[in-house]
Amino acid sequence: MPTVLDDRALNRATLARQLLLDRAALPALDAVAHLCGLQAQEPQEPFTGLWSRLRAFDPAELSGLLVDRKVVRTHLMRRTVHLVTAGDALAWRSRHAPMLRQRVLGTYRADFAGVDLDELAADAARLAADGVPRTMPELARALAGRWPGPGQRALGEMVVAALLPMAQVPPRGLWRTGGGARNVSLARWLGRPVDPPHQDGPGHPEGPDPVGRALVRRYLAAFGPAATADLRAWSGVAGLPGAVAALRPELVVLRDSRGRELLDLPDAPRPDPDTPAPVRFLPAFDNALLGYQERGRIVADEHRGLSVAGERVVLVDGRVAATWRTDAGTVTVTALRPLARAERAEVVEEGGRLARFLSDGGDGGARLVTGEG
Structure with a gap:
């Protein structure tokens, strides 16, 4: 029978993974990587999120990472702006692409009736090739001549949040600095192409869905123990059952007090439920809350x-x-x-x-x- 974690045991495990049980002596870059990014549509909130998690956190360190292009603001999990490492942005973007497109269509489906989204994406890519940072309305206006059907808001959101891998460039997101969201090609900004979609095939040397399996492992390290529904709620990506199935032999199976199956990495911390938990202040939209269905x-x-x-x-x-x-x-x-x-x-x-x-x-x-x- 799987071990049952009561609410307090599950709480302490979550706090430990989220670096909220004890502030970590990590560089900001390592913390952003461990946390699988920080939700960041409110540009100043990640600074509070890291302050609550790291010892002697200096906000200038995170600003420097943005300026040096080691972390980036981009639409990713749940079609929400996240602050993620450059490597994760490039590795994960293609795996999230179908979800990003479907989520924008879920809001603006009528606007894009009869629109060839691949052609629109190609036009937008040609426009963005010059590397000039543009706001969402500026991109929409530049494309509206050929694509007059969608409203400008719908057109801008489809391009920036779904069709093109884009980065929001500084000063957006710098410490105590204002600035509207101006977007450039993610690949151009980081100087490396976005990883292409992985094509599985019989006997593929990397096995099924390597990016999906990496996402599952990383999610459990930062959010586990968790159910597959929690993984979907965090990522927004529904097509991960194959990755979970491939990883099952190396995962621990647990249950929560409601009887839900939870999966976890075997060596991940699951502290004693009586471990004291200090007061912590969380920013708006912190993934310690939003990263779960339950x-x-x-x-x-x-x-x-x-x-x-x-x-x-x-x-x-x-x-x-x-x-x-x-x-x-x-x-x-x-x-x-x-x-x-x-x-x-x-x-x-x-x-x-x-x-x-x-x-x-x-x-x-x-x-x-x-x-x-």
């Missing part, structure tokens, strides 16, 4: 909508217990449940450290608002 390991069902609404949350004893926002150098925390005195003190202390980080070492502090008056 999010009960970290957030109660009644608060599940906070993550998709872009609320920033506070973990107390490893679970969502509050939301937070910033205002004039102060981090304001709103409790979602009664907090014990020791919990309140830890929340205020950690919130003060976050305020000082966000204000570049200024005199920021934190205040706690509760429902108890």
